[in-house]
Amino acid sequence: MPAIAHIGVGLAAKRITPKINAGWLILASEFIEVIFLILWAAGVETVPTNDTGSYSPYSHSVIMGVFWSFLAGFFVLWLSKNRKTALIIGTLVFSHTLLDIIASPKTAFFAADIGMPIFFDITQTVGLGLWRYETVAYIGEYGFVLIGLLVYLNERRRIKQTFAVT
Numbered sequence: 001m002p003a004i005a006h007i008g009v010g011l012a013a014k015r016i017t018p019k020i021n022a023g024w025l026i027l028a029s030e031f032i033e034v035i036f037l038i039l040w041a042a043g044v045e046t047v048p049t050n051d052t053g054s055y056s057p058y059s060h061s062v063i064m065g066v067f068w069s070f071l072a073g074f075f076v077l078w079l080s081k082n083r084k085t086a087l088i089i090g091t092l093v094f095s096h097t098l099l100d101i102i103a104s105p106k107t108a109f110f111a112a113d114i115g116m117p118i119f120f121d122i123t124q125t126v127g128l129g130l131w132r133y134e135t136v137a138y139i140g141e142y143g144f145v146l147i148g149l150l151v152y153l154n155e156r157r158r159i160k161q162t163f164a165v166t
């Protein structure tokens with residue numbers, strides 16, 4: 001389920017980890033979407049339409065969200081040998097699943113959306129359904145990006161100032 005709100009989460013993470021490039025933070029927050037796009041291109045998963053719900057249990061189920069988060073975290077730990085970095089990346093990947101649970105079913109965008117599958121059986125789903133309401137959905141999507149961007153820009157300014165003083 002393509003969504004831009006996750007980008008805001010990635011940008012805002014700059015506040016707690018100023019050393020990691022924002023591109024990596026955004027990639028982590030959208031990692032599950034990247035997995036989805038690969039599986040979608042391969043014909044395995046589908047996007048929701050107005051008539052049918054999506055089929056994306058390998059990228060978007062809650063259980064796979066946990067799996068991808070651990071995988072990304074351990075990969076970063078192996079690569080960087082830095083526990084804090086690994087923890088932040090793993091948490092960011094999982095933030096995608098969390099945010100999708102809050103938002104799904106996103107019926108404001110996809111009328112037939114059924115919510116987040118828990119396991120691989122897509123008849124069992126969870127979701128608080130905040131994106132059922134069109135206004136909330138739009139404010140949510142763009143609001144997250146805007147707030148994330150403001151946090152990011154503020155953090156960059158702070159880093160620059162610190163650098164100029166020392």
Ligand SMILES: [Zn+2]
Binds near residue numbers: 002033
């Ligand atoms: Zn998603």
